Amino acid sequence: MLLAVAGPGVVVAAELSATIDRVKPSVVGVGTYQETRQPRVQLRGTGFVVGDGRHVITNDHVLPNILDSERREFLAVFVPGEGRAQVRPARAVASDPARDLVLLRIDGDPMPALRLGNTNSVKEGQAIAFTGFPIGAALGLFPATHRGTVSAIAPVVIPARTGRELDPALIRRMREPYTIFQLDATAYPGNSGSPLFNPSTGEVIGVLNMVFVKEGRESALERPSGISYAIPVDHARELLRKQDLRP
Numbered sequence: 001m002l003l004a005v006a007g008p009g010v011v012v013a014a015e016l017s018a019t020i021d022r023v024k025p026s027v028v029g030v031g032t033y034q035e036t037r038q039p040r041v042q043l044r045g046t047g048f049v050v051g052d053g054r055h056v057i058t059n060d061h062v063l064p065n066i067l068d069s070e071r072r073e074f075l076a077v078f079v080p081g082e083g084r085a086q087v088r089p090a091r092a093v094a095s096d097p098a099r100d101l102v103l104l105r106i107d108g109d110p111m112p113a114l115r116l117g118n119t120n121s122v123k124e125g126q127a128i129a130f131t132g133f134p135i136g137a138a139l140g141l142f143p144a145t146h147r148g149t150v151s152a153i154a155p156v157v158i159p160a161r162t163g164r165e166l167d168p169a170l171i172r173r174m175r176e177p178y179t180i181f182q183l184d185a186t187a188y189p190g191n192s193g194s195p196l197f198n199p200s201t202g203e204v205i206g207v208l209n210m211v212f213v214k215e216g217r218e219s220a221l222e223r224p225s226g227i228s229y230a231i232p233v234d235h236a237r238e239l240l241r242k243q244d245l246r247p
Helices: 008-026 168-175 212-217 234-242
Strands: 027-033 041-050 055-059 074-079 086-096 101-106 127-132 144-155 179-184 195-197 204-209 227-232
Touching: 008 027, 008 127, 008 144, 008 195, 027 055, 027 086, 041 074, 041 127, 055 204, 055 234, 074 101, 086 234, 101 234, 127 204, 179 204, 204 234, 227 234
Parallel strands: none
Antiparallel strands: 027 041, 027 074, 041 055, 055 101, 074 086, 086 101, 127 144, 127 195, 144 179, 179 227, 195 204, 204 227
């Protein structure tokens, strides 16, 4: 009689599957809505619910520079669900442009909030996962989860080789350096703002960033593929504190 013994990989997969079930209800799309536009929804990135269930963290660059108020365009988060996604008006209440983070306040009932972890415990080589909308709403508002590892914990900018590589944005980052997580994982522009979380606990340890960080780190590397970045969640925690919200 033969017995099949499940290996460690099976246990890890089952553990991640259970974590995803807990994380997905807190992941939302972020963009704009305009009733008279086709399509009405313009999905610009991903966000996740925090604090009291009425606040969302995302990347600052995900927000539009201007809204067409004359045509009643407004900032919104989009909550996946059966059939049509739920549209919730939103407004920015705190931001950290230097680290490309923003905290939104959303209308409506509270949603399940994700717990923020301790980024001081993050180690190179540890497993991570992130959930978001990598290809926008092209196939509907269905969040996708990807796995990877933390490949490096490094400064946000690479020193310029020549003065010609310097620009105002790069100089600002060099004046206010901070640490980011470099990931051995492939993400896409729609993943901007996705929660980076511990696959075992679901605690958020970072915020995916696919535009802002690349401008600083990959300008000297011809923008390689297969490398992604995340802002440590401690910076998002500071935005919540400014609003007297518990992380």
